[in-house]
Each structure stands twice: as C-alpha cells, then as structure tokens.
C-alpha cells in the first residue's frame with residue numbers, strides 16, 4: 001500500500017513538474033510573442049512613414065529622398081533581425097521546457113526503479129509482470145489489488 005501511494009505521489013510530482021515547466025514556458029513565450037508583435041507594429045509604422053515621406057518629397061520637389069530611405073531601411077532591418085532572434089528564443093524556450101519535463105520524468109522513474117530493484121525475487125506476480133511481496137495488498141507496478 002505504501003509503495004502504491006508512493007507511486008501515486010510520484011505520478012503527481014511528474015504531473016506537477018510538467019505543469020510547472022509548461023506554465024513557465026508559456027509565460028516566457030507570451031512575453032516574447034508580445035515583444036515580437038510590438039516590433040512588427042513598429043516595422044509597419046516605419047514603412048508607412050517612409051512611404052509618406054518619399055511620396056511627399058517626390059510630389060513637392062520631384063526628388064527621391066535617398067537619405068530617408070536609407071535611414072528608415074536600416075532601422076526596419078534592425079527590427080526584423082531582432083524579431084528573428086526572438087523567434088529563435090521561442091524555439092529555445094520550448095526545447096528547454098521539454099528537457100525539464102524529461103528530466104523530471106526520468107528522476108521519478110529512477111526513484112521507482114530503485115524501489116523495484118530492492119523487491120524480493122520471490123513473491124506473487126501481478127498481471128502486469130511485477131513481483132510483489134507475498135503480503136502485498138496492491139501491486140507496486142500498476143496499483144492493482146493483489147487480493
């Protein structure tokens with residue numbers, strides 16, 4: 001019974017670790033996504049502003065404002081690069097969350113493997129294949145009743 005409860009607690013820990021890694025990643029991704037949205041808005045705004053400047057200059061002077069085009073283009077390119085870095089960051093956050101979840105699962109599995117290794121070789125076998133002590137009321141492997 002104690003082993004079964006242990007497994008249950010372990011299962012909950014696994015779930016808790018997964019949920020907490022996922023919610024941490026979710027929060028970080030939300031932050032990055034809103035930064036990306038802001039940058040995209042700024043790029044759009046700069047492009048509109050540049051278009052207006054080019055148009056106004058051309059209709060009033062007949063000239064194309066090369067300086068403005070260069071200045072705005074540099075600024076937009078910088079923002080697009082930042083967006084690209086932030087998109088890489090999104091992938092990295094997701095990968096790190098998956099790694100944290102895997103590590104937590106493995107730690108819990110190892111803990112139960114250790115417990116299983118110390119069980120007596122003789123005993124009663126459950127349908128799931130695990131050997132349990134003669135006195136076991138529940139299987140340490142699957143939690144089923146051994147009665």
Ligand SMILES: [Zn+2]
Nearest residue numbers: 126128139142
């Ligand atoms: Zn079993």
